[in-house]
Amino acid sequence: MRLHRCANVGCRELIPLKHNYCQKHYDERLGNYINQRAESKAKASLTLRGQRNQAEHNREYDQTRRKELHNGFYQDKRWSKVSEYVKARDGYVDAIEGKAWDKGDLIADHIIPRRLLSGMEQYNTDNLWLLTKS
Ligand SMILES: [Zn+2]
Structure with a gap:
């Protein structure tokens, strides 16, 4: 470990x-x-x-x-898989400016805030988009 x-x-x-x-x-x-x-x-x-x-x-x-x-939550394995998936799906392009970034500059963000979601809904990739860390 x-x-x-x-x-x-x-x-x-x-x-x-x-x-x-x-x-x-x-x-x-x-x-x-x-x-x-x-x-x-x-x-x-x-x-x-x-x-x-x-x-x-x-x-x-x-x-x-x-x-x-x-x-x-953001450090768990399931989340890192989901967020890798969303980054690949969106071609490493952020949702606001539409620019391509390095993988490390992007985070998968919940469109509907995570606190409003229960259990597995938090991993629903339809509710995720990419934002830059900055
Ligand atoms: Zn301590």
Whole structure:
């Protein structure tokens, strides 16, 4: 099995490629995430504007965190096969500019966001197009 280091700065734990963090740091990050969510709910403001800001803040926060916590998906074998397939299918051409790129510059992206999809729908190649990493 191929291994790499936990992404937590200073941690030397070796873990499988499909994970970003060792179990300890994963739990720690998940724990922080849950605590912070509970906290921000608790301090929900009484004003309308405050409530709206809070809602926007939570949404942004959720989006970035969710990305991090679910990174495993993009490192799994099934996903790499599907994304290779989509790159070949579309001739290494991105969906926005229609230019050809090196394989490494492209990512297969979900047209309907992945968070709205369940299980195998996430691997449906009809819902995937190519974007450049930048
Ligand atoms: Zn670690």
